[in-house]
Amino acid sequence: MIELRDVHKSFGPIDVLRGVNLSIPTGSSMVIIGGSGTGKSVTLKCVLGLVTPDRGSITLDGQDVTRGDRDAFLARFGMLFQGGALFDSLPVWQNVAFRLLRGALKRPKDEARAIAIEKLRRVGLKPEVADKFPAELSGGMQKRVSLARAIAAEPEIIFFDEPTTGLDPIMSGVINDLIREIVVEMGATAMTITHDMSSVRAIADNVAMLHDGVIQWSGPVADLDQSGDPYVDQFISGRADGPIEAVR
Amino acid sequence: MSMIAQFLASIGATVLGFLATIGRVTIFAGNTVSHLIRPPFYGREFGAALIQIGWLSLPVVGMTALFTGGALALQIYAGGARFNAETVVPSIVAIGLTRELGPVLGGLMVAARVASSIAAEIGTMKVTEQIDALTTLSTNPMKYLTLPRVLAATLAVPVLVGVGDVLGIMGGFLVGVGRLDFGAATYLHNTLDFLTLWDVTSGLIKGAVFGFLVALMGCYFGMNSGRGAQGVGRATKSAVVAASVLILASNYLLTELFFSA
Numbered sequence: 001m002i003e004l005r006d007v008h009k010s011f012g013p014i015d016v017l018r019g020v021n022l023s024i025p026t027g028s029s030m031v032i033i034g035g036s037g038t039g040k041s042v043t044l045k046c047v048l049g050l051v052t053p054d055r056g057s058i059t060l061d062g063q064d065v066t067r068g069d070r071d072a073f074l075a076r077f078g079m080l081f082q083g084g085a086l087f088d089s090l091p092v093w094q095n096v097a098f099r100l101l102r103g104a105l106k107r108p109k110d111e112a113r114a115i116a117i118e119k120l121r122r123v124g125l126k127p128e129v130a131d132k133f134p135a136e137l138s139g140g141m142q143k144r145v146s147l148a149r150a151i152a153a154e155p156e157i158i159f160f161d162e163p164t165t166g167l168d169p170i171m172s173g174v175i176n177d178l179i180r181e182i183v184v185e186m187g188a189t190a191m192t193i194t195h196d197m198s199s200v201r202a203i204a205d206n207v208a209m210l211h212d213g214v215i216q217w218s219g220p221v222a223d224l225d226q227s228g229d230p231y232v233d234q235f236i237s238g239r240a241d242g243p244i245e246a247v248r
Numbered sequence: 249m250s251m252i253a254q255f256l257a258s259i260g261a262t263v264l265g266f267l268a269t270i271g272r273v274t275i276f277a278g279n280t281v282s283h284l285i286r287p288p289f290y291g292r293e294f295g296a297a298l299i300q301i302g303w304l305s306l307p308v309v310g311m312t313a314l315f316t317g318g319a320l321a322l323q324i325y326a327g328g329a330r331f332n333a334e335t336v337v338p339s340i341v342a343i344g345l346t347r348e349l350g351p352v353l354g355g356l357m358v359a360a361r362v363a364s365s366i367a368a369e370i371g372t373m374k375v376t377e378q379i380d381a382l383t384t385l386s387t388n389p390m391k392y393l394t395l396p397r398v399l400a401a402t403l404a405v406p407v408l409v410g411v412g413d414v415l416g417i418m419g420g421f422l423v424g425v426g427r428l429d430f431g432a433a434t435y436l437h438n439t440l441d442f443l444t445l446w447d448v449t450s451g452l453i454k455g456a457v458f459g460f461l462v463a464l465m466g467c468y469f470g471m472n473s474g475r476g477a478q479g480v481g482r483a484t485k486s487a488v489v490a491a492s493v494l495i496l497a498s499n500y501l502l503t504e505l506f507f508s509a
Contacts, residue, residue: 074383078384149385
């Protein structure tokens with residue numbers, strides 16, 4: 001269980017998070033929705049320790065995420081970054097097997113390569129892709145490689161940051177289905193941030209709406225269309241008029 | 249607030265900002281060095297940095313030294329002729345190159361080539377979230393990116409300076425023998441007679457310090473790069489400027505330390 005309690009974060013004079021409270025049960029898939037610049041990525045980075053909250057607490061299975069063995073903590077996570085964040089200087093298979101080539105999870109090179117090729121196959125990529133460099137791949141392929149990297153070490157928790165941004169609808173559907181399949185197959189806890197409603201409906205067990213630095217509404221994805229929350233209604237219908245200002 | 253108070257406040261803010269930057273760079277340097285004694289050590293990244301910083305800088309440093317040695321010989325000959333002291337050309341070329349021009353010009357060339365490329369590479373990695381990705385993959389970016397580059401530059405630049413010394417003296421020799429009518433044996437004899445081990449060693453030590461500073465500036469400004477292409481561009485420019493100024497300033501301090509009476 002991941003729990004955020006009264007998490008605050010400011011950047012200079014801008015208060016991005018103003019008391020975020022959120023619980024993500026183990027094995028469930030939580031999707032955080034919200035407009036651009038509302039702090040979705042900051043929330044996710046706070047959990048990972050990439051950004052330090054100014055106030056509040058974040059716990060994983062009751063343990064404060066800022067204490068204890070950092071490597072052991074991060075070894076439980078996989079992360080798909082918005083832009084893929086693949087390492088340009090490494091071939092695809094070394095990107096996927098990055099964690100398996102160094103550190104506590106280090107495996108022999110041949111074994112790491114075999115695992116990388118298997119993970120690439122799992123996300124629908126052929127073994128020939130393994131020796132290419134990220135710059136030689138299309139956006140959709142890069143996203144899949146990044147997904148393969150996120151699952152390579154079979155983490156307990158996987159974060160997805162805008163997994164379908166910049167992809168065409170068909171490729172978005174492919175990525176959404178892959179994410180859902182992998183999360184179910186691995187029994188992983190998933191936390192996804194997106195403003196793509198097709199992703200929400202494909203991936204989520206539960207949905208939380210972040211707006212103005214706080215969680216405005218949260219609940220099962222089945223309740224999303226009948227939430228009764230004006231923020232959620234405006235967001236999912238994509239209307240310009242409503243409590244969320246169109247010009248931010 | 250009066251105009252004078254505003255003026256003084258702006259000076260104060262600039263000074264405070266400058267001191268804060270010095271503090272941040274010092275902490276960054278300390279953090280980098282502390283990783284030397286804390287495993288793991290990424291040998292492959294160190295090897296790649298050694299090739300990138302050392303081997304691939306060899307042509308530019310070598311050419312700089314060769315032409316500087318030749319030009320120096322011509323200048324010293326012309327200046328020495330005013331005092332009937334043309335014979336000092338070989339020894340002054342050798343001492344000037346090994347103590348000062350070799351390490352300083354070599355350091356500046358490496359700063360232009362390496363500090364910019366390190367800052368641009370790491371800055372781009374930061375903008376595209378590759379640094380965050382490293383962290384989430386349980387890899388410390390300071391250990392994986394900064395330490396290998398700083399260590400490689402600290403070890404490679406003295407070697408570049410040494411090669412530059414040899415090529416610079418050779419440039420002086422070629423001009424001395426070819427253009428200034430020195431005998432080859434006499435030129436070499438004069439060079440070796442007046443050159444001491446400390447002349448060479450002090451230049452190599454300077455090279456190590458300059459290498460450290462160049463890579464440190466590249467990494468520091470890359471890691472602290474702003475967003476977008478403009479942020480990376482600014483980081484690259486700042487890295488080169490800071491590395492160049494630090495090379496010149498530390499050169500004075502080291503010269504004062506090594507050679508003041």
